[in-house]
Each structure stands twice: as C-alpha cells, then as structure tokens.
Amino acid sequence: MKEGDWMRKSRSVEEMIKQLKDDPGFSNHVRHWHTVDARPAQYAPIPEQVPEQLANVLKNRGIEQLYTHQAEAVKQTAAGHSTVIVTPTASGKTLCYNLPVLSKMIEKPTARALYLYPTKALAQDQNSDLMEMVEALEGNLRCFTYDGDTSPAARTKVRDAGNIVITNPDMLHSGILPHHTKWIRLFENLEYIVVDELHTYRGVFGSHVANVFRRLKRICAYYGSHPKWIMTSATIANPLELAELLTEEEVVLIDRNGAPQGKKHLVFYNPPVVNEALGIRRSATLETKRIASRLVEANIQTIVFARSRVRVEVLLTYLQELTRRELGPKSIVGYRGGYLPSERREIERRLRNGEIKAVVSTNALELGVDIGQLQACVLNGYPGTVASLWQQAGRAGRRHSESLVIFVASSSSLDQLVVEQPDMILDRSPEAARLDPNNLIILVDHMKCAAFELPFQKGERFGTVDTEDILEFLTDAHVLHERADRYYWMTDSFPAHDISLRTSDQENVVIVDQTAKHQVIGEMDTFSAMTLLHDEAIYLHGAEQYQVEKLDFEEKKAYVRRVDVDYYTDANLAVELKVLEENKTDGAKTFGEVSVIAMATLFKKIKFGTHENIGSGPIHLPERELHTTATWFTLDERFAYSEADLEDQLEAVSDLMRRLAPLYLMCDTLDLFTTIQMKSTHTSKPTVYLYDRYPGGIGLSEALFKDADMVLEAAERTVSDCPCESGCPRCVGMVGYGDFKQQVIRQLQALKGTI
C-alpha cells in the first residue's frame, strides 16, 4: 500500500491511537500518555416526586431512567435542600434543574422560578430546550427570557405571567431588584432559583454576584418567600464552598456523575527542541496543524482549541485547504463567539450527520455552549487553568467509544511545566474558585443598592455582615437618612446604574471599538488600564486582538481597533509599594495590606513563540494609587555571592512566581501583579511582593499565602527540569551564568522552609 492511500483511509479512534503509538515521529515526543477507563452509565429510576405527565414527556423523548446524579438532584430538591451539582460536559445537567422546577409547578401552578445564566447568549440558548419541555406538557406554564433585548411591551407580560423567568446577573442587579414592586408576583411565589455555570462566579464578578444574591434573598424575605437554590458547576476544587459562599445557605453537594463515558486518552505532547542553547522548540501551532490533519484525513471528528483568534484562522485555513477537494470547504468550521442559538443547532446537526469533520475554536466555546460530542480534541497550548483544560478535553468523548485528547505544549513556561510534569494536573483537583464577597468597596456598593430597594433597620444584617458601620458611613455621606431606627434613601440617584458587576473600581475605563462603528465592548478598572490599555497596547478581548489607538484618561475612554498581529505588548509599571498592615506571617512569607502607587513608564512589543523584543515605546499616563492585599517573600542573603547576584536572584524568583501562581489560583495572569524591592522599606531585605490588582483585594494573594509551597515547588521544578545549562528566559527569565540555576533553586527551597 502506498503512503498516499494510507493517508486518506477512515480510521476508528482505536486504530488511530495504535497508529500514533507506532509512529516514532509522534510517540518520541509524547511525555505522558494518560488513560481514563471507560465508565458505564449509572442509572436510577425516575423518582416518584416527578409527576406522571412529566415522566411521560421524558419517556416520549426516549428517557426511561435517569442518571444517578439527576435522580439525586430531584430527590434532594424535593426534600427541601439547596443543591449544587457538579456537571462535566455532556452529563445531562439541564434535567437536574428542569425536572424539580417543572414538577413543583405541576403540583403548584402558582409557583415561580428564576433561572440565572452568566450571559444573555447562554440564557437564550437554554430557553429553547426548556420551551420544548413546557410545550410538551401542554399546561399553562409560561417561561420567558428577561434581558436587555426584551421589548417594553413584553416586559409587563413577563412580570405578570412568567412562571419561569430566565435572566442574567446584570439584569437582575439593575433591571429587576431595584424595581421589585413591579415583580411582586414573582417574589411572593418564588420557589426556586437556578444558577447555571456556578464556577464563572469567581474573582471580582463572583464577589459582586454574591452581593446581588444577598439583595435577592433580602427582597424574597420581605415578600415572604424562601426559595431554594439549584446550582450546576463545572469541575472545580471547591464546588460546595463556592455554592455556600455565594448563597450563604446550607447546600448539598451532588458530584457523582452517572453519565457514561467511553475510555479517554489524554496525551501530553511536547514539540521537539530545535535550538538547545536557547531552549527553542518547534512551533506548537505547526505541530497542531500536522496532528489535526492526520485526524481529519482519518475521518475522525476533531475539535481544535487555539488560544488566539490569529491561530484559529491559521489552523482553519490550513485544514480547509487540505480537505477542500474531497470534502468541501464547509466541512471544517471555525467557531467564534457570538453565534445565535440557531447557528449552533446547525453546527450540532451537521456534526451529528457527519458533514462537519472538524471544528476550530478559541476558548470562547468552552463556556457551556453545547454543540454535541466529538471524537478527538487537540489543544494548542495550555488554556490557562486546569478546569479549562478538562472542560476543553471534555468536548471529545462519546458515550460508548474511545476518545483522544492531545495537548500540544507551547514554549511558555506554564505549558512546559504542564507537559513535563503532568502529574501536577492529573494528581491534583482543578483550581479552587476564589472570591471575596466582603471586599469593602464591592460590599458598600451593593449595600447602597440594597438600601435603595428596602430601607435598612438598625441592627439588620446584610447576608452575614453587620451593617452598622457602613450605614453610618452612608449617612455621613448624605446618601441615607435615619429615622425611627431605619435608614432611608436620601438622594435622587439610582445606584445600580453606576455599578458594573465586572469591575471593582468606581471609575472604569470604557473600551470603545472603532473598527466598524463605535461600539462599547467592555470596561476595565483604571489601575489595570494603565498597563493594558495604554496607547498602542495590544488588548485581548475574548480571543480577539485589538490595538489601542487612543486612551483618553480624562474621559476614561479607550478607543481600540481590531487587528491581527503576531505579538503582544508588555508594559512596565514603576511601583512604589508601602506595607500598611501585616496580617499573617511565617518568617519567609507574609500576608497583609499594602498601598501601591504606580506609574506606567514604557512598554515592549514581544513576538509570540520566540519571545523576541521587537519594539518599545513610552507611556504617558498619570500615577494611580491602589489599596489592596498582598503576599510577600523575603530572600535569604546568604545564598548570594554579591549584591548583583542577589538582585538577579530576586528578579528570577519574582518572574517565576508571577508566571506560575496563576496555575494554582484559577485567575488570569493579570489579576496578580508583582513588584520587587532590593532593600524593602518594610523588611530591609530583598523582597518580592505579589498583590491583587483589585482595590481591597479579591482573595488571590491570600490564597497564594496558603498555597505558596505548591507554587514554590513548581518553580523549583521548572528551573531544575529546564534543559538549559545555567539559566534561560524559559526558566529563570534571563540568560544565566555559572551556578545561577542552583542559586535560584536554593532561594526557592529556603522560602519553602526545606533548607
């Protein structure tokens, strides 16, 4: 058989796996081949709490039994508990909440439910699914979406007649809660609150939403209802903790997934080194291209995840060219954000009937959108968090056949760490979601909204928080006025209007896209804007690249334009950090509050892949002050021969910490900033500070303090496992000399306390 023939023959996944294993061109670069055994379905009968009409609707759809976790969800909810169900991809999560809710409504037709999705798009997506079931029930149930797109005429209808109201936290915050008297029927009869994609409520957004939930509960209590929560989450380390933190209720965890899973292969592939001295490897994108083409030519339905829009386009073009003649161009589909539910259904359909051979997507796809299951998945680069890795990998995998996931590492240090030490990913649970509902700035903002909704009584608590100090503060600020032990709203403003749930700075910079017509695409707090939105910065939004044409700092507006470039920008921040208070310490590391005065000075243009510096420029912006929390590490002077050495070590340690901390904190690389002080005013020793970039802190540096050893360990391994001789940009962030690597390792060990 000629080579050409071999290339174009259909293969099963099992056959492909054998082929890859037998091909040294592939197998030589596999660092680890992990298998997850097939898991059969675990069924449970449809619980008796599900009324007959509803059970019949299920049977008509071919569902005679439920998975164990679905049945459990129904039973626990019926028993009066709030629940959080951990639902990896394709585990039938919608039945976990639709069944309890619809069952209750059949039993009690006046019952109401509120469904929350993180975005409008997801809400509209799920609506059609629910509608089908409701129609099949042939009753009087009505479900509606209520968001920015709902027409004024429809709004009254939704309020009066909507048994199920589907919305998102932003709409709840500014459109529903502050107008609660119009929603009296909903609040008086609210039985369930369904929250999907719980893991997205973390960081700043999660902290805001936790407070929106406090307001929601407060209003329900006012109208006499005590709804239960039904939440679903992707796999994270702390689903129960997150659920209880967000709702301040007792929650039951359901995490034994009963959905079946075929045998899964997770392959860790590291492109070969082509330049030893500099540690440069073959391009991950090229390798991804080659691997994906093999799968496509073998007729294996594949999804490819790439980290940037540029790379998606590159891979898409190549694969489309490849299959153009035999299969037609539409057999390879690029998934970009913003598709309508109808367009997604179309992709789903064409996948199911085999028309689509491959999908190339950015990370935008992982957010809960369902397009069906594929057979293979190729990840071009580490998606940023372990949870994301598993979510992306979860796209491949049919119920009863084997699936193949290939992670192709890029040259970034995080990727290299993951591919060389995959047990860091496989042995530990994914990251924990972190948030801080009591961040003072966020808390006060929402207490204002809550006070606007219903006057506070003296001694009343907001969630679990004492309100006295904040109420007095607001009174002094002439926002509230106290009379007869109650605090009344005393301004003509509408507080929810000025509060965005996605940032914690009260003065945000609005990002305006000038590519087609002026359109606001997002907001950012002013502190971060200095380094991310300066003139000429390359700004990443979703997975789209934009260049900042002008940052009008006075007006708090950044004007951007879409671009497709192969570099990113990195801005330098001149920082003066002052410790305000120490909260916890163990000698080597300390956690506390700091004040940071920062000024952006200049920026560099860095090429993807090679990390060359291809240009730079100055930044002209005023300085900003930030009060936040930080964790700092002090180096041991004994491990350096000279002051110059110590300086280099400090830079290396700081660089490593900055790059690796996000691995453990489920945050963006950019949520945690770093700064170093050779002779720290606070400790008089060389110190590296890592601080939350949000005013008041958002729980990240605190988590770092707790998990510091894990990060230090990862840093140690990154340096010791690097194939370079004395240090290179990949491991220590600079070109090293002599025993520099050893020095750095010793500092890290000292910080861990092992020497």
Place this chain on the structure above:
Amino acid sequence: MKAKLSRLIKTNEPARKASVATPDEVEQQKWMGQGGEILTFEGEWCVRIRKTYPLDEVYHDFKFGEAGQMMARTEHPFFAVDLDPDQVLFMDTETTGLRGSGTSIFLIGFARIRAEQLEMIQYVLPHPAFETAFYYHFLQDIGDEVRFVTYNGKSFDWPQIKTRHTFVKSRVKQLPSVGHVDLLHAARRLLKPRLESVSLKAVEAYFGHERTDDLPGFLAPMHYFQYVKERNPEILLPVLEHHHADCLSLVSLYTRLSQLVTIPVTDFGEERAHWLHDLGEQDQALREFEQLPSPSKRAIMRQALLLKRAGRFEEAIPLFESLHTIEGYVELAKYAEHKQKDVALAIDYTERALEILDQKRTVLRQTMQREKDALEHRRARLERKRT
C-alpha cells in the same frame, strides 16, 4: 463637674421642668404656622395644606368653574369624564427621583371642583419613614372611584403611587379604581410639531403664561433632602409653590384644550381631525377634514380614504387625483380596476406611481425595493388581465 456642683452647692432655684419640645413638635408648629394641618396615624404624621378659590376666579385665561362646565358637556372621547366633577382630581406629584423602589413621592396634591369653590389640597411627607400616614390620609380623602387629570400622570405619577402603595398596603386602604385624562398626550397631539417641546412649562409659555421665578423641577429633590435634614418647612416652600401652580395650571389647561377640540373654528383643525381619526371617531374626523381651509397632503389622503370607506367615491376620486402621490395613484388604480372596470387606466395609474418612486431619494433601499416590488406585481397582474 456639673454633678459635683449640684451636690455641693444648694441653690434656691426650683428644679427645672423637663418640658423640652421634641423635634417633631417643633416642626409641626412650623407647619401649622404655614397653614398646614397635622394628620396622624399609628405614631406617624403628615401635613395637609388646603386652600380654596372662588369658581369665577380667572387663571391662565379661564375661570376655574369653566372646567366643571366642560366636564359636564364635552363628548370628545379623550376629555370626557364619566363621574361627577368632585371625583375628578387635577393631580400632580413631586418625587425624590425618577424611578425604582428607592424613590419616594414626598408631595402629592390635587385641585378639585366642588359645588361652591375650587379646592386645592397638598399632602406633604415629612420623612420617608411616614409613608403609612401619608397614604392613609390621602386615600381616605379621595374616595374609591377617581378620575385623574394629569400631565404625564398615566405613565409616571400613577405608577409611582402604585409602587409606593405596595410598601404600605397592609396598613392602608386599597387603591381606588381610576381613569386618566393625561393632558400631555393631548398636548402632543395638538401642539406638535408646532412646538418642539411640550413640557408643561413650554405649553404655558406658548399660550402666553410663562412662569417667572419658578423653581425648576429637577431642583425639587434637593430641597426636600435639605428640608428632611434640617426639619425646616421654609426650605420646602418654593417646591410647594411650584407644585401648587402645576395643579392649578392643569385645570385651565383642561378647559383650554377641551375647548380647542370642540369649538367650530380653530387654528388646530388639522391636528384635531387626525386625532379623532386615531381615536376611532371616523365620522367626526371626516367632518373635520372636510372643513379644513388648507389641508396637508396627509389630511387629504385620510379624508379621501374615509370617503372611500363610506362609499362616496365621486368625492374621493378628485382628492386622490389632486395628490400626485404613490398611495394616491394606487387607490386610483384600484378604483379603475374594480369599479370602473378599466384595466388600461389602472395600468396607467400604476405606472405613474412607479415614476414617482423612481424619483424618490429619501427612502431606505429596502423599503423602496419593497414598494417597487409591490407596484410591479400589480402592473404584471393587470397586464395579464388585459390580455
């Protein structure tokens, strides 16, 4: 120190009686000094200020009593009220904000025509904590069946009252059943596009009664907040005056506008004709259109259509012909085809319509395409019929 002194040094002064007036009492005195009545309810209180005017007093060109006469007489669908004048309230509110559950109404008032006089009543909310007393007395006074004459009351004031009522409904009466004559809608219908803004102020000025030294509406909340903090009714006086003027203005405006739509000869003939048409009063509208001295093309078109609907084709056709518009020619084409049975004529009219469409520059490409498709479809159909 003070205690030590009183222990050591005996004085001959009698012990001072602890009769210090409470802040509430002090404030209430001040209100009474302004002519206000203190009304209490379950430990709370509010203020009611009442003033009367003779029915033949003239305000903004009209006697107060004339409003009562218009109410009794008018048959115009918009201005007619189905209750006695003393259940018709010319009402206005002042609020602390524009929307949301944190906004309160702090001043609510109305003018009402009684047998011998015009009564003007204002209720003041001394503090948001006293809404129960405020709504209790307001609802007691207005009865169970009410018609409101307002300026934007249908969309703003009444929904606000409903919202605030939700917070106190367990302790006060149910809301009355209501109807609305919202003069803002009348002003829009009659005075636009003549006037760019139909705010109450702009309308008053148009009819020659511009207010001087009046408090701008957006400053009212600030006065209220300051009044609440200092408990000094004087601070609220400009707001009370402004509000008082608003209510009285409604009475005269009602008379003025309802006359406008009923007097035989008027400057607003076309506006009222269109309005009657949109209110569903086709016969009356037609009569109005017929009497217009210089009707617009839009008026002529509507008149012609109404005539057509009434079967008066001989009168309608010349009007369609005079228009030289696409719609006009389409009507002529229809008439030619179905009534005159003259297909060639119908085609002729259709083509004239197409000519006009070709010359039109101000329409969206999409709309134009649709219109063109419709006309060409008509022509094609007629052509087929001809052969």
